[in-house]
Amino acid sequence: MNTAAVTERSVTGNGFEPPDTSSLYDIVAGAADRHPDRETLADGEDTPLTCAELDRRVRATASALLDRQVAAGDRVVVLGRTGLAWALLDCAALAIGAVVVPVYPTSSAAQIEHILRDSGSTHFAAETSQDAARLIAAGAGEVWSFADIAEWARGEIRADLSERTAAVRADDLAMIVYTSGTTGVSKGCMITHRNMYVSSANTVRQTGGLFDGVTALALPLSHVFGQTMLFACLFGGARTHLLPGIPELVPALPRLRPTFLALIPYALEKIRKHCRSLLSEEAEREAVVTGLLRLAQSQPPVVVDDPVADALGGRLRHVISGGASLDDSTAGFYAAFGTVILNCYGLTEAATAVTVSAPATNRLGTVGTPIPGTAVAIAADGEVLVSGPHVSPGYWGAAGSQRPVDADGWLHTGDVGELEDGFLRITGRKKEILVTSGGKNVAPTPLEDRVRLHPLVSNCMVVGEGRAFVTALVTVDAERAEIWRRENPGQDLATAIQSAIDDANSLVSRPESIREFRIVAGDFTIANGLLTSSLKLRRAAIAETYSADIDLLYSTTRK
Template sequence: MNTVTFTDKSFAENGVDLADTASLYSMISAAAAESPQRDSLCGPDGVPLTCAEVDLRARALASALAARGVRAGDRVAILGPTRLEWALLDCAVLALGAVVVPVYPTSSHAQITHILSDSGSAFFVAETEVDAERLRAAGAGEVWTFERIEEWSRGAIADDLAATIAAVRADDLAMLVYTSGTTGVSKGCLITHRNMFVAAANTVVRTGKMFDGTTVHALPLSHVFGQTILFACLYGHSRTHLLPSIPDLVPALPKLRPTFLALIPYALEKIRKHCRTLLTDEQEDAAVRAGLAALREPGASGALTSVDNPVARALGGQLRFVISGGASLDDSTVGFYAGFGVELLNCYGLTESATAVTVSAAGTNRLGTVGRPIPGTAVAIAAEDGEVLVGGGHVSPGYWGGAADQTAVDAEGWLHTGDLGTLDADGYLRIVGRKKEILVTSGGKNVAPTPLEDRVRLHPLVSNCMVLGDGRSYVTALITLDAARLAEWRTRHPDADPHDAVESAVAEANSLVSRAESIRAFRIVEGDFTVEAGLLTSSRKLRRNVIAEAYAADIDQLYPVSAPAR
């Protein structure tokens, strides 16, 4: 394959890796040995566990699980929001060589059923009895709660646990993370101990001393980004406060005073909206201009970095860096944070690379790029079509279950990302488009449009449907009606509104997915998507970009621009 590859050895070769005989748990045991009294993970009360205490708690949980039959290779499905108990259970399952199967808290019944069935999970854990019932309804057997496992862990640590931990190898399976495919059927992506270690450790190496600080982790541990950041924090010896969700983050920042964060654009936008209430329009505009100037011309003056300003106080007074991943980020948001002394470090990755491919380091950001490859990573651009290709120890060996015969890695070992990009002479990656049809909302949620479109099209009145939402805060749809059927329907229902009838089709489609993936608004548009009009291919596939151009005015109606609340 002809490629243009960034091959600077300092990035492509000099990465941190696991010895073949080591496992991901070595992060926890090494931290306990090297810095036993250093603060590590923190619960909602803010009281930290030291590195030694994290190791002790994880081993106690592992012993409790082993006593109840969990063995190496067993899949353990876990449903719940991010919290200290989730993180410790993560470590315990991995210590045994068992496999973590995260289940997103907002997943639909159909999605949970598929994950449990496809993964072949034998053990099930939920935060609450409500979540436990959701797992049982989807086919789970006995479901344990975090609280129940915690009670079991108060017993003695198993005599043979050290030998069990030592038996786990770098290339053993650590996690099965389910991600949407182009058909909409989620695929279980294999994440080995090596994959996660390489992604997490080299993110720390790439960002210098940033992880040697305090952070608040509110990303979902059911998502690979949340998992990678958790282990990066453990590897980097961060003081890590765990919170259930992004909405919990804003009120917590002044008290917890992080020095760095890892977030998605949705969270950054939410924090910015809160900070706007503390500023005048003129102050905000000045901050954006100053921030963008500083980023475009390093050394430019004017950024409002004083801890005495209201935004700095709202962010805790110590925040300097934020890793931003999961979706594209508007330049004005980057400028806003830079104007108040916070540098956003853009990054890029996907589930099949344990979420880490590139990340910017402090002082090296270039607007419009997603940074340079992390150590141990090679990034190439396919000459044929401009697709971004990735190589390294973090690349997944493949998929599980019903998708086991699929692969995203070619014969030369390159992971095909499905994204289109360019690399400059210094190795900065710029994403310019998406080869695959998966949409990524501004909240970082992957949405497969095809199943939604297929379900809406089943309605008698509907001729075609195109789902939108890439880079947007929510999902919408353009819908066309079958002219002949509409005329017949109007005869039978002269006083009815076709919009109400189509709404039932949208509701049925939404039942297939989580709320974040559901269609929030739709618009019935004039005409139809046809081959003759150039809106469909000869095989009747949607020409999405062409349709978006043709119906730009309708799309604008679905995403109205309103003045920010103050």
């Protein structure tokens, strides 16, 4: 692609970039030197370790790995849920120059086998015996448990450890993160120490003093977003409680009382649905209107004395939201109770962070401005392009011949967007834009996001490529649907869900609106291969699985 094809460009000034001799371990060691007594990471709701204690435990874990012949450049597969043990192993492996290969706990046997084979990993660690068995079934040799590693780390710190850690460089490979693979076999994206350092440090810089607070990190460390937030918390000095997932996060919020969180929209939607038990439907509608007005007027977060605010911890002021689009009504809902959503945008190939909304300049409907040191441009066809020191050098293994960056240095994201005063707005995904037989371009994600907010809906996929009009497949929350049927005998569930379709259609023009929908059996899940590990729709797989339902939607001609 020629730079002449770039129609718009937004560049943020110089950002933080580590020296060539630095590694991600320097974030841990530096914090221990500067703030030895400051609280940092905690397992769940435990008392956090101090920076000095964390550094000692990382060094002890690194020594244990060296004792077991883990060398610089060796790939280390890690399978488990987010927790202190994962973080310690992560930092320790990186400290000695080993390459972390994270695996989602929800990955299928075939996905695990592909990652092990493609990465050429020689060391393996798992949280549970069940996880270990899955790795062994996929071809792993000896698998270390998190508990084993913790026990080994009770030993002495090696005399040669400092020499080993000092040998790691910024451009050394730190991680191989396998992408979701929405359309095929996942690719191993190479992330260097520099990539991750730049992404995390400049996210902290972009957000001012946000990371000088308390948070609960429930993002999977198997995802690059979770990794970036972990190192951002370490770099920014946050007191960070590590939790396995959203089911553990929700009840912990009132006790941990975080000042900020990092979540994906799916989690925000789940928490919003949980909070619905605390207010009426009318009160929720009023809250959304109130919150959207506050956001439109760029009002800062306000302290609210309300059961919903209490359920969020009572002092939650900001949430960094990334990984997918977020419906504006959800942003409005949280704003009404004192929490402002800061949308961000990124991808694995840029170590997560490309743009981040800052508390002082948050703009509704956008994903913020580029983090320091990053350039964002819009190609002639609308594709979002990125350049900066956090962009991956490429792919590993079978995908090694593919280049994410073009001859002019631009990373092609595959997303479609537009820039307004330096703020990026994502309008769709190149491969997911539907073109009807009438030539109308339809972005399915905003429609799907809005339908999914209905309390009875579990998931939704919009259909319409090459068709005369747009339709949707809808799955229902089985438990909520059963309760609804008992409370509404003789009534049609589809009638109730029609309100969600109508609400979604209010966002678009008539040709873009959902004309028909069908409630389908089952659900879209990771286990049945219809969602990626990061909860994105596998559209082709869903279309194939529900082909008969799609045929029924188009079996009659609509005028």
